[in-house]
Amino acid sequence: xxxxxxxxxxxxxxxxxxxxxxxxxxxxxxxxxxxxxxxxxxxxxxxxxxxxxxxxxxxxxxxxxxxxxxxxxxxxxxxxxxxxxxxxxxxxxxxxxxxxxxxxxxxxxxxxxxxxxxxxxxxxxxxxxxxxxxxxxxxxxxxxxxxxxxxxxxxxxxxxxxxxxxxxxxxxxxxxxxxxxxxxxxxxxxxxxxxxxxxxxxxxxxxxxxxxxxxxxxxxxxxxxxxxxxxxxxxxxxxxxxxxxxxxxxxxxxxxxxxxxxxxxxxxxxxxxxxxxxxxxxxxxxxxxxxxxxxxxxxxxxxxxxxxxxxxxxxxxxxxxxxxxxxxxxxxxxxxxxxxxxxxxxxxxxxxxxxxxxxxxxxxxxxxxxxxxxxxxxxxxxxxxxxxxxxxxxxxxxxxxxxxxxxxxxxxxxxxxxxxxxxxxxxxxxxxxxxxxxxxxx
Numbered sequence: 001x002x003x004x005x006x007x008x009x010x011x012x013x014x015x016x017x018x019x020x021x022x023x024x025x026x027x028x029x030x031x032x033x034x035x036x037x038x039x040x041x042x043x044x045x046x047x048x049x050x051x052x053x054x055x056x057x058x059x060x061x062x063x064x065x066x067x068x069x070x071x072x073x074x075x076x077x078x079x080x081x082x083x084x085x086x087x088x089x090x091x092x093x094x095x096x097x098x099x100x101x102x103x104x105x106x107x108x109x110x111x112x113x114x115x116x117x118x119x120x121x122x123x124x125x126x127x128x129x130x131x132x133x134x135x136x137x138x139x140x141x142x143x144x145x146x147x148x149x150x151x152x153x154x155x156x157x158x159x160x161x162x163x164x165x166x167x168x169x170x171x172x173x174x175x176x177x178x179x180x181x182x183x184x185x186x187x188x189x190x191x192x193x194x195x196x197x198x199x200x201x202x203x204x205x206x207x208x209x210x211x212x213x214x215x216x217x218x219x220x221x222x223x224x225x226x227x228x229x230x231x232x233x234x235x236x237x238x239x240x241x242x243x244x245x246x247x248x249x250x251x252x253x254x255x256x257x258x259x260x261x262x263x264x265x266x267x268x269x270x271x272x273x274x275x276x277x278x279x280x281x282x283x284x285x286x287x288x289x290x291x292x293x294x295x296x297x298x299x300x301x302x303x304x305x306x307x308x309x310x311x312x313x314x315x316x317x318x319x320x321x322x323x324x325x326x327x328x329x330x331x332x333x334x335x336x337x338x339x340x341x342x343x344x345x346x347x348x349x350x351x352x353x354x355x356x357x358x359x360x361x362x363x364x365x366x367x368x369x370x371x372x373x374x375x376x377x378x379x380x381x382x383x384x385x386x387x388x389x390x391x392x393x394x395x396x397x398x399x400x401x402x403x404x405x406x407x408x409x410x411x412x413x414x415x416x417x418x419x420x421x422x423x424x425x426x427x428x429x430x431x432x433x434x435x436x437x438x439x440x441x442x
Contacts (some may be wrong), residue, residue, distance in 0.1 A: 005123030095274035130274030393442025
């Protein structure tokens with residue numbers, strides 16, 4: 001089966017400005033980027049899909065850090081293949097520029113065009129391996145301040161700021177005056193999908209996690225990473241192992257050697273250049289949800305009702321949720337909505353958006369083992385009925401919890417397999433839990 005080619009590749013800013021544009025085959029229609037951005041910006045209903053067609057031209061795109069990475073083609077292509085291509089290109093740009101932002105792409109546009117020449121030939125995808133490309137790329141990156149360059153909307157910002165060292169480009173690798181700081185970064189990232197009933201009981205839940213790494217080690221040594229000794233892969237193998245960490249399934253990066261994984265839960269690998277995911281895993285077993293939601297609806301008078309949402313943090317006091325956003329849809333025919341939060345806890349705001357017909361409750365820091373309440377009073381043009389109540393909800397929640405993970409998957413140690421005793425690199429391990437789909441019925 002032959003692979004259909006890309007006609008044009010482009011990167012757009014959140015405002016629709018063209019940062020990078022490359023026409024591979026000379027068949028791109030004039031004004032392609034403007035047509036694409038208008039369609040994405042003013043999609044008829046809801047969020048636009050990752051693939052769509054306008055006037056016989058197919059558009060496929062992904063959104064990374066507020067930037068739009070897109071390809072256009074007049075051929076009937078495989079959407080999944082080109083979505084994977086876009087994700088890999090974004091990863092390559094991040095590896096070589098150090099940080100994926102508008103400023104970094106603009107300052108390193110020569111490097112980005114060189115990478116595009118190496119990864120796509122006349123629109124046909126070639127190699128996208130950071131390690132392989134290193135032999136062909138000659139331009140050096142221009143470093144940018146990662147914090148200042150990430151001018152994202154508030155909904156995209158994260159409170160878990162990585163070390164500036166992890167945002168060094170692979171070609172530079174932090175070399176100064178001939179010396180190099182040997183360090184390796186390990187992130188255990190978990191994304192939670194939870195559905196609660198109206199009473200606050202868990203209907204279904206799952207964890208999608210990964211161990212992500214980035215290495216700046218000289219000499220490319222072999223590493224050994226050990227996980228929980230009581231780790232079980234597959235529910236069929238769990239048996240009566242109470243208290244152990246049970247993964248439904250997992251997959252490994254191609255560099256991982258699994259000789260000692262079954263017996264010692266230890267992975268041996270030689271890290272490739274750039275950022276890579278060593279392990280992907282999934283869990284569907286019951287776990288302790290970090291937040292629980294308890295919504296309720298009551299009538300104030302025939303034309304007004306009150307919606308109360310109680311959020312309880314079921315995690316240790318030492319942990320705290322950041323960038324917490326709770327969204328509460330309201331009836332579309334509501335005349336007015338007033339919201340109220342507890343004044344004893346600072347850093348809270350609750351606003352009603354008439355265009356989106358929902359209350360948005362933001363909390364800067366949600367401490368563990370605490371409880372917060374939102375009260376929203378809704379005025380309707382008619383007598384409150386069952387149809388109005390059905391329009392309330394579901395409640396959705398977005399959050400991030402640094403240095404906390406729900407699955408209890410732990411990195412016991414990370415060490416060099418065989419090296420001189422004087423070779424002692426810096427090891428940085430970080431745990432982050434985020435919401436993927438956190439919803440409660442009303």
